[in-house]
Amino acid sequence: xxxxxxxxxxxxxxxxxxxxxxxxxxxxxxxxxxxxxxxxxxxxxxxxxxxxxxxxxxxxxxxxxxxxxxxxxxxxxxxxxxxxxxxxxxxxxxxxxxxxxxxxxxxxxxxxxxxxxxxxxxxxxxxxxxxxxxxxxxxxxxxxxxxxxxxxxxxxxxxxxxxxxxxxxxxxxxxxxxxxxxxxxxxxxxxxxxxxxxxxxxxxxxxxxxxxxxxxxxxxxxxxxxxxxxxxxxxxxxxxxxxxxxxxxxxxxxxxxxxxxxxxxxxxxxxxxxxxxxxxxxxxxxxxxxxxxxxxxxxxxxxxxxxxxxxxxxxxxxxxxxxxxxxxxxxxxxxxxxxxxxxxxxxxxxxxxxxxxxxxxxxxxxxxx
Amino acid sequence: xxxxxxxxxxxxxxxxxxxxxxxxxxxxxxxxxxxxxxxxxxxxxxxxxxxxxxxxxxxxxxxxxxxxxxxxxxxxxxxxxxxxxxxxxxxxxxxxxxxxxxxxxxxxxxxxxxxxxxxxxxxxxxxxxx
Amino acid sequence: xxxxxxxxxxxxxxxxxxxxxxxxxxxxxxxxxxxxxxxxxxxxxxxxxxxxxxxxxxxxxxxxxxxxxxxxxxxxxxxxxxxxxxxxxxxxxxxxxxxxxxxxxxxxxxxxxxxxxxxxxxxxxxxxxxxxxxxxxxxxxxxxxxxxxxxxxxxxxxxxxxxxxxxxxxxxxxxxxxxxxxxxxxxxxxxxxxxxxxxxxxxxxxxxxxxxxxxxxxxxxxxxxxxxxxxxxxxxxxxxxxxxxxxxxxxxxxxxxxxxxxxxxxxxxxxxxxxxxxxxxxxxxxxxxxxxxxxxxxxxxxxxxx
Numbered sequence: 030x031x032x033x034x035x036x037x038x039x040x041x042x043x044x045x046x047x048x049x050x051x052x053x054x055x056x057x058x059x060x061x062x063x064x065x066x067x068x069x070x071x072x073x074x075x076x077x078x079x080x081x082x083x084x085x086x087x088x089x090x091x092x093x094x095x096x097x098x099x100x101x102x103x104x105x106x107x108x109x110x111x112x113x114x115x116x117x118x119x120x121x122x123x124x125x126x127x128x129x130x131x132x133x134x135x136x137x138x139x140x141x142x143x144x145x146x147x148x149x150x151x152x153x154x155x156x157x158x159x160x161x162x163x164x165x166x167x168x169x170x171x172x173x174x175x176x177x178x179x180x181x182x183x184x185x186x187x188x189x190x191x192x193x194x195x196x197x198x199x200x201x202x203x204x205x206x207x208x209x210x211x212x213x214x215x216x217x218x219x220x221x222x223x224x225x226x227x228x229x230x231x232x233x234x235x236x237x238x239x240x241x242x243x244x245x246x247x248x249x250x251x252x253x254x255x256x257x258x259x260x261x262x263x264x265x266x267x268x269x270x271x272x273x274x275x276x277x278x279x280x281x282x283x284x285x286x287x288x289x290x291x292x293x294x295x296x297x298x299x300x301x302x303x304x305x306x307x308x309x310x311x312x313x314x315x316x317x318x319x320x321x322x323x324x325x326x327x328x329x330x331x332x333x334x335x336x337x338x339x340x341x342x343x344x345x346x347x348x349x350x351x352x353x354x355x356x357x358x359x360x361x362x363x364x365x366x367x368x369x370x371x372x373x374x375x376x377x378x379x380x381x382x383x384x385x386x387x388x389x390x391x392x393x394x395x396x397x398x
Numbered sequence: 399x400x401x402x403x404x405x406x407x408x409x410x411x412x413x414x415x416x417x418x419x420x421x422x423x424x425x426x427x428x429x430x431x432x433x434x435x436x437x438x439x440x441x442x443x444x445x446x447x448x449x450x451x452x453x454x455x456x457x458x459x460x461x462x463x464x465x466x467x468x469x470x471x472x473x474x475x476x477x478x479x480x481x482x483x484x485x486x487x488x489x490x491x492x493x494x495x496x497x498x499x500x501x502x503x504x505x506x507x508x509x510x511x512x513x514x515x516x517x518x519x520x521x522x523x524x525x526x527x528x
Numbered sequence: 529x530x531x532x533x534x535x536x537x538x539x540x541x542x543x544x545x546x547x548x549x550x551x552x553x554x555x556x557x558x559x560x561x562x563x564x565x566x567x568x569x570x571x572x573x574x575x576x577x578x579x580x581x582x583x584x585x586x587x588x589x590x591x592x593x594x595x596x597x598x599x600x601x602x603x604x605x606x607x608x609x610x611x612x613x614x615x616x617x618x619x620x621x622x623x624x625x626x627x628x629x630x631x632x633x634x635x636x637x638x639x640x641x642x643x644x645x646x647x648x649x650x651x652x653x654x655x656x657x658x659x660x661x662x663x664x665x666x667x668x669x670x671x672x673x674x675x676x677x678x679x680x681x682x683x684x685x686x687x688x689x690x691x692x693x694x695x696x697x698x699x700x701x702x703x704x705x706x707x708x709x710x711x712x713x714x715x716x717x718x719x720x721x722x723x724x725x726x727x728x729x730x731x732x733x734x735x736x737x738x739x740x741x742x743x744x745x746x747x748x749x750x751x752x753x754x755x756x757x758x759x760x761x762x763x764x765x766x767x768x769x770x771x772x773x774x775x776x777x778x779x780x781x782x783x784x785x786x787x788x789x790x791x792x793x794x795x796x797x798x799x800x801x802x803x804x805x806x807x808x809x810x811x812x813x814x815x816x817x818x819x820x821x822x823x824x825x826x827x828x829x830x831x832x833x834x
Contacts, residue, residue, distance in 0.1 A: 033630045036623050037616070125617075129610035130667075133579050134631035135674070137598045394598070406723070409797070411746075442701035446694055448560050448726045449705040 030136050034148045041114055041149075045156045052102070052160060056167040059092055066091050067170035086174045096171070103161050103186045107194035108223045110153045115202020116215035118145055119389075123210040138393050146203060146386050153199040158192030179280035179367050181231050188371040193378030198223045200382035204389050230377065236282050238373045241360045246274055248286070248352035267299040271357055278364035288354050303347035399436055400428055404445050412447055416455035420464065424479040435465060435473045530593050532557040532678050532710045533578060537587030540573050547573040549734045551587065555712065555727065557678075559741075560704060562725030563714035564804055570734040571714040572611060575682045578712070579608045592678055604633055607671035607709075611682040613663045617656025621649050624666060625673075632674045640673035643699075661692030668696065672703050679703075681713040685720055697724055718801040730804055732811035742800065749803050752780045752793040763789075770806040781806045 035042075067088040074084035089096075119142075122128040132138055165172075165187045172178050178187050185191065201222050205215035248269070271284040287293055362370065400423050402416055410418070423429040436444075438452045456473050459465040464477040501511050531554045538551040548570040555561050563571050576582040577589050580596035580603075589595065592605050615624060621644065629635045644651065647665050655663065664684055671679055681700075685693040701724060704711060715721055721728065729739040738745070749769070757778045759768055766788070770781040781798060788795045798806075 030631055033627050036619065036626060040618065126610060126612065126614035127616055129581060129608070130614050130616075130627075130670070131631075132581065133603065133606070133608040133610075134628070135600045135604035135633055136631045137600055137603070139598070404723070412723075439702055439705040442705045443698050445723075446697035446701055447723050449701060450559075450726050452705075 030140060030144045031148065034144045037145075038149055038152070042152060045114075045152065049156055049159055052099075053163055055095070056099075056163050059095060060167045063088055063091055063167070063170045067173065088170050089174055099164055099167070100183075100186050103164050103191055106157050106160055107153075107191055107198045108220060110157060110195045111198025111202040111219045111223055112216040114149050114153060115199040116206045116219050117212045118149060118203045118206055119393075120206030120210060120212040120215045123206075124212060139390055142390060142393050143386075146200070146389065150196050150199055150382065150386070153195040154192040157195030158189045161187065161191040162189060176277035179278055179362065179364060179370075181235075181280075184235075184280070184367075184370070184374075185227070185231070188368065190371050190375050190378075193375035193382075194223075194227065197226070197378040197382045197385075200385035200389075201226075204385045204392075207389050207392055226381070230374070234377070235370070235374060236362075238370055239362065239366060241282055242363055243358055243360050244274065244276075246272070246357040246359060248348050248355055248357060266296045267303070268296060269294065269299065269351065269355075274357075274359045274361070276359070276361055276364070278367065280362040281359060282362065283360040284357060286355050286357050288356075294351065294355055299351070302350045303343070399434070402436070402441055402445060404447065413451045413455040413458065416441075416452065417458050417462075420455075420459055420475075421479060424464065424475065424477075429475050431475055431478055433475045435459075435475065437472055530557070531555055532559075533561075533589070533591050533712065535574075535587065535589045538574075538577065538584055538589050539586035540570075540577060540582060541585040546585075546734050548577070551736050553729060553736060553739060555729070555739075557710045558708070559727040560701075560711045560713070560725050561727040561729065562721035562742075563712060563729045563731060564718055564721055565714075565716065565731035566808060567716055569731045571716075571731055572682055574731065575608075575680055575712070575714060578680055579606055600633075604674065605677045607674050607676035607679045609664075609667045609671050609679075609681045609684055612687070613660075613667040613684070615655040615658075615663055615666060618654060620652050620654050621658075621666060622651035624655060624670060625651070628670045628673055634675045636673045636675050640669055643669045643673070659692075661688050661696070664688060664692070664696055665699065668699065672707075672709075675707070676709065679709050679711045679713075681711065683714055683716070686715065686717075693720065700724070718804045722800045728800070728804075730807045732808050735811070737807040737811050745803060746797065746800065748785060749781065749783050749798040750788060751796045751798050751802070752778075752782060752788065753796070754778060754790075754793040757792075769810055 067086060070084075070086045070088060074086075077084070119128075122131060131141055168187075172187075177183055185194070198219065202215060202219040205218040205222070206212060209215045209218065269286055271286055274281065274284070285293065400419070402419050404412055404415060408415065420429065420435065429435075435456065438449050438456075441447070441452045442449050456465060456467065459473075460467060462477070464475065464479070465473050466476045467473045498511065501514070506514065533553060533555040535551050535553040538548060538553075539546055540548045551570075551574065563574065565571050573582065577584055578591050578596060580598065592602075594602055596602065596606075616627075619627075625637070625640050625644070628640060629637055643665075647662070647669075649658070649662060649666065655666065658666065668681075668684070671681075684700075685696050688696060697720070700711065700713075703709060713721070713725075726742050727740070728742050728745060730737040755778070756773060756776055757780075759771060759778075759780070762768065762780075762782075765786055766782045766784040768780050768782050772779050781802070
């Protein structure tokens with residue numbers, strides 16, 4: 030049965046392997062150049078004492094097309110596997126009637142199902158996992174600059190977690206195909222279901238894998254920002270924007286400004302503490318936010334700061350008043366938990382895939398007619 | 399080796415057609431004593447009929463003493479229907495031919511001649527029984 | 529010898545419709561059994577129940593002494609060719625033979641190879657490019673090389689041209705002669721079945737109308753023609769299946785266990801096709817208005833248990 034399973038899967042496997050080889054070649058050819066660009070820039074930066082233009086490492090803009098395409102590939106391969114390897118796996122046989130040939134040989138339906146699921150499921154993990162590990166290796170110079178790999182947008186594109194996504198998408202596709210019995214609707218269901226689950230896990234489950242750590246930062250106007258907004262004629266709302274902490278490769282899940290009791294400052298309190306900033310009604314033209322992060326998908330430092338000189342002194346006085354009572358609390362997952370989280374998320378998706386496989390096994394034995 | 403054919407519209411059951419064809423072949427000298435009849439497999443592969451039909455026909459031939467089955471080898475012709483006997487009845491044949499000529503001259507067409515013959519043949523047979 | 533297929537009260541329902549209802553059958557082994565009936569009568573349902581692709585809603589069915597199941601040992605004893613002979617269109621003929629070899633413990637590779645050569649099939653040709661007749665032959669090869677005790681074929685020749693049909697039946701009969709397999713094949717054409725079947729099951733409107741050895745059926749059914757008769761005056765052992773009357777003449781299709789003694793009847797044998805048609809019409813399978821103005825006579829459901 031295993032041998033026959035391979036014959037059926039042959040064509041799709043060839044496409045998968047070929048694609049992987051093509052990507053591997055492209056990455057192998059361009060990878061060393063990225064490394065050399067990075068190393069050169071680091072050396073030049075050190076030589077210039079940390080102030081030269083090279084310290085904005087140009088590696089983040091090398092091979093721009095690839096830097097856009099490759100992450101998209103890693104993002105998309107799992108769901109494509111689900112739609113093109115998973116959905117037709119059983120649906121195609123049900124649609125064309127070949128299941129009447131397959132189920133009347135001397136192999137039980139369960140064995141037939143488990144071999145097909147196991148074979149292609151394994152292949153899914155190998156293809157997606159191989160791809161993402163290759164890409165992680167290739168992008169390591171870029172990661173060293175942007176130091177952002179634990180963020181929700183990048184976590185899914187690094188390490189081996191795409192293998193988990195792929196096997197889950199595959200199992201989802203196979204289940205949809207089995208239940209719906211038609212390939213195209215099953216593909217649509219797989220796409221929608223996969224996106225929903227990934228979204229849900231990223232924002233509602235992943236933060237809870239381990240209890241986050243916390244750290245506190247004093248308020249400082251060099252990093253935080255003041256904002257005063259409101260429509261003309263109505264009393265404005267004053268608030269303080271938090272600053273991004275300097276935690277490279279960590280995943281910051283929340284920042285807040287609180288006092289010792291955990292209370293946030295009210296708009297009234299801020300107005301009363303910083304009268305010079307709100308006198309004159311409308312927001313002073315110079316108050317801006319000092320931002321950190323953003324840029325391309327792989328991240329990059331960019332700073333925007335324009336403060337008019339007169340406003341600068343008011344800001345400093347205001348913040349030293351506020352800073353006596355308030356401080357910033359940052360909740361985050363430390364950088365050294367990255368691989369633990371990868372393992373846990375992969376395990377979660379693998380468990381989901383196994384549960385779906387179990388559902389398929391039950392369905393094929395009891396529900397087909 | 400002889401070949402069988404099947405007339406699905408003759409009203410005669412298939413196994414009987416096979417028996418008749420064997421008898422006919424023996425009469426015409428196409429089958430001699432000791433000749434092997436086609437195997438069941440060969441017959442059904444050619445005619446697309448049920449093997450049991452062929453088995454039944456061969457059993458009937460055995461019953462009539464015209465053939466006998468040798469297990470593992472095949473079915474062989476054992477009896478004879480006297481191809482010579484037809485030749486020995488030369489006078490009968492000539493008498494018959496003369497009758498046919500007479501009937502034609504009397505104005506009967508082929509169908510009427512056949513019908514007349516059949517009718518007489520049947521009633522003669524009934525008289526024999528009675 | 530135990531029956532190759534036996535069913536008691538077998539039924540399959542979809543929603544409110546019974547695709548098969550109150551089916552009682554005892555099909556003996558060592559026969560080529562024809563399952564005949566109009567489209568939609570339930571033939572495919574019965575066959576799918578026999579191979580375990582469906583489970584019964586009511587009653588029981590046993591094939592080779594066991595209920596059809598997923599058990600590999602049971603699956604190995606029954607060969608099946610589904611309607612429209614499904615094959616993997618992107619796989620080659622050789623791939624299909626590999627399917628058979630890998631998925632069947634008693635696979636006879638030499639026989640399969642020989643058949644493919646005799647049929648002039650190219651092992652490297654994709655099944656999707658084969659003609660209908662070639663696909664049917666390939667499917668038959670797969671089912672037969674499995675060396676089953678019982679072969680079930682669902683309308684195997686329905687979409688074949690006359691030559692392909694004849695060749696398929698020749699091959700099938702050769703296999704039966706050589707290996708002694710019992711066969712159950714369904715068709716909505718009686719002419720196909722007449723040559724090859726020695727046991728017949730007539731299925732109309734989801735019920736079995738008549739079942740029995742072909743010889744027995746032909747021997748006991750008669751066409752009676754004669755002057756206008758009153759059916760109620762017929763002897764007890766004559767069951768009327770179909771009747772038609774003009775003002776002067778009556779024509780009856782009857783099943784009788786003994787000889788017809790009434791000299792006013794002309795008695796003729798009934799061909800298998802006419803016999804089947806009579807049962808089909810009686811079961812309401814026909815759409816033409818009947819000429820008879822008499823009430824239907826009492827017709828027993830005929831089930832010749834062997």
